[in-house]
Amino acid sequence: MEEDLFKQQMRAFDRWKTELIQVIQDYHHWLETQGKGTADINVRLFDVIDSLKSDHLTIAFVAEFSRGKTELINAIFFADYKRRLLPSEAGRTTMCPTELFYDHAEDHAYIRLLPIETRLQEKSISELKKDTEQWKTISLDINSPDQMVDAMKAVINTKNVPLQQAIDLGLFHDDSPRRRKTDQPPPKEIEIPQWRHALISFPHPLLQQGLAILDTPGLNALGTEPELTYNMLPNAHAVLFVLAADTGTTRSDLDVWEYYIKEHRASGDKGLVAALNKIDTLWDEMKSSDEVSASIENQRQDVANSLGIEPGNVFPVSAQKALLAKTKDNPELLDKSRLMALERYLANEIIPAKQSIIRDNIVNEIGGLIKNERNAIAAQHKQVKSQLNDLKSTSGKNTTLIQHLMRKAREKQAAYNNNMEYFQSSRRSLNQQAKLLFNELSLKKFDNVAAIARKQMTDSWTTGGLKNGMKTLFDGIRETMCISTRHANETHQKIISIYQKFEKETELESLDPKPFSTERYDAEINKLYEQAEDFRSSPVTTMTEQKFVVKKFFISLVSHARDIFFQANQEAENWFKDIIIPLAKHVTEHKQLLEQHMETLYKINESKDNIASKTAELESQCNKLADQHTSLDNMHNKLQNPIEVEVEADSLKVVNA
Ligand SMILES: Nc1nc2c(ncn2[C@@H]2O[C@H](COP(=O)(O)OP(=O)(O)O)[C@@H](O)[C@H]2O)c(=O)[nH]1
Ligand SMILES: [Mg+2]
Structure with a gap:
């Protein structure tokens, strides 16, 4: 089966970052051997290397609950485990925002869960991330998929609490319109999520190469954690909005879109994609494949219209069938699930955009340092050359x-x-x-x-x-x-x-x-x-x-x-x-x-020195400076190298339908 383009691109991206790190290390080495290293510059170089190493490309999955976000994540990124890694079950849904990434500093697999009670504290989630004591950490045994799948189920845990506690936590509002309408007394107990936020560090190659995934709960939960909406989503490099073909575009889908996504992606449509999931519910044995395609196409147009985006940015898919197809090595089914078109989009649009951000920053920062150094060397070269000319002009004494x-x-x-x-x-x-x-x-x-x-x-x-x-x-x-x-x-x-x-x-x-x-x-x-x-x-x-x-x-x-x-x-x-x-x-x-x-x-x-030996000395100094100039030039050029992907012929075959 074709290897996913997204994976190839991500690998190439990782290789490119490794090469950048190499250039910076070369420059550091060069400074040291020239005796030009200073504590300040060293700190700067190490900082940049650190930030390259810990750099993440974040893709956020956002939708009303049960649209299949988690299933889509399983199908795109984790199908090679030949099972459903993250819990996605009918009726039960992700309860807390979940971030998947690889923690290079800790260098092992874990789930970290933030108790819902921390909502009472005056600390943001990003501050709490630094305070690991407050999280419950469960180690993941990567050799035992069963243990992992089991452990990951914790993210969907809920618990019943007395009404007042739910109110204190800001998870129940007495003026909810639904209740007002029915005029029922408030319930005594409320079911609330057990966790507020989950961090999963997991040694999947994509995550190790810097991919981070943010899986979010539905509309209700989005509203209770503004940090998600006002901080994490705008900071993601891509947001994948998920709709489902069996429910169509509902009012609450549009609310999620309006209040939580559209407003916060001021950069236009860039990095904003919609997936129309569950197209398998439109498959119908009684219809010809043309008829099925036509009805999928209709829905795609409808979605594009109601969201106000290009139809080309709406990807009809079946996450469930794609996961099944990848698990069972069934290329026809994978084709039919249309997942590869979405993966190609992510690979071709998101990774290069992210690369150019890094490139701009690095070229600015390190490129500037190298360029200054090179210009200084050029000036010295000129100075020594003119001294050399002076000497040469004094032929004889x-x-x-x-x-x-x-x-x-x-x-x-x-x-x-x-x-x-x-x-x-x-x-x-x-x-x-x-x-x-x-x-x-x-x-x-x-x-x-x-x-x-x-x-x-x-x-x-x-x-x-x-x-x-x-x-x-x-x-x-x-x-x-x-x-x-x-x-x-x-x-x-x-x-x-x-x-x-x-x-x-x-x-x-x-x-x-x-x-x-x-x-x-x-x-x-x-x-x-x-x-x-x-x-x-x-x-x-x-x-x-x-x-x-x-x-x-x-x-x-x-x-x-x-x-x-x-x-x-x-x-x-x-x-x-x-x-x-x-x-x-x-x-x-x-x-x-x-x-x-x-x-x-x-x-x-x-007459303590002769001109010939001095001229030779200056000449060698001149050559040394010229060499240094070339080295710096090479380093500077390497910073501009593009990402190189070896695209396998196979992956070009499936055309975006
Ligand atoms: N028929 C069908 N069901 C799906 C598909 N993707 C997800 N589901 C089902 O929809 C339900 C919710 O999926 P889940 O991934 O948990 O949704 P989430 O709440 O958006 O994360 C589960 O029962 C899934 O099995 C799909 O492509 N086709
Ligand atoms: Mg989910």
Whole structure:
């Protein structure tokens, strides 16, 4: 049977990341052997390697319950276990959001379950993830599929609790419209999920290569955990919305789509796909295959119309039959399930998009460092070459000429010293300026703003209080972003003038000090603000006025904004290092070359050295610099390498029907 294209792409993606890591390690090694490594740069390089190693490509599966999300995950990713790995049963459905990935740090298989009672705490799920004590961990025995399947069943556990407890946990609202209609007394006990969130670390090759899957529960559960909607879903690289052919597009399907997906994928349709699952329910022995295809096509069009997306982004599939086909090695059935078209889409659209994000970041970060280093080497090369030419021009021992050269060299040194003084004094004021920037973007500053906003919100849990609190938070954030931009611009102006001075004197070309921009973070904050506005005006909030959800929402909102702030702060610090360290290094190296030249001329003048041996020395120095230049060039080029997939002819056969 054809090997899944998604797997091939994912493997190629992983290989590509490994090669990137190799280039960064090569660069690190190069710096060390040249004696150019510094603690700062080392930390930066290790950070980037770490982030590449722990990088995830996240695909979220979202739908009303029982549309077959879990079955689809089983069929796409885990069919090679020849069984249904994640529990998907009629009548019982995933109760808590479940993340599947591989935890390289722990390096073993486990399920970690967060008790539902943690909803009472004022901590976001992302904060709780760092607090493993609060989770129940079950080890998975990967040699025993039975044990694994059994253990995974825990994610669908529920329990009955007294009504008041369910209310305290924000899992029951007395004003639910359904109950109001029937006018029944509230029940004494309520069935609630036992777990709030599940993390499954599992050594499947795809997960080890960095795939992460987020399986979500249905509409009700989505509403009770805003962090899922406002943080995890927007951060996923792809969202797969699942509908079922037997139920058609229902009101609650559309609610999930409107409130939980569409609004939060501002980037347009990119990474947003719909699967029309359970097409096997349309298979009908009494109909010709053309008739069946026509009715599937009709439903596909209907779905596209009601969601307002391209029909090409709606994939009719049968997860159940696909899983069966893969388990029993039945290519005809797999073909009929149409799963491969969806897999191809995921492979061809999602992975390359994710790759380009990584590439942009890495090329920016590491590529910039390598380029600066290469430019500095180029400048030194030029300097040594001109010294070499000087020497060569003094064929024989022409005293006047040598003395003329010495005078020239002395002038250069004097000019250099002038620049040096300027550099030292500007560096001090530059550091002060940068400090203002870092302070403005500090977490302390952020926490102050957040504390005021939180107070406004908790003092009055009304829509008005919520609105004021949100306004305070976002106004505060925007103001500090604005001030940061001003500080960054002033710092940048100062740096440009220093660079310009040095450029003339030291042949240091195109060491472009790039500006620091908060634009990216502004955009993220604005997006967050829009989400907050949506949330405030969404029926979920206004209908039920759920204190609980609002509080949870605020916790996740603040923790998300804080993350953005933290990133901005980190980037500002790195930016400053990137523009100041290469210049400082280059200035020192330039000085050494000037001194070396003076020394040479002096010795020749005193007949302590002969020109031929000095020329040879300089020539070898020139070659060394040229070699270094080539090495750096190669590393820089390797960073731009594309992903290479060996596509097997087979996988091109099945055409998207
Ligand atoms: N006929 C049919 N049933 C399916 C298909 N996919 C899932 N189901 C069934 O639908 C029910 C719910 O599936 P599940 O994956 O748990 O749905 P989830 O709640 O969206 O995760 C289960 O009984 C599945 O066996 C399919 O492609 N065809
Ligand atoms: Mg499920």
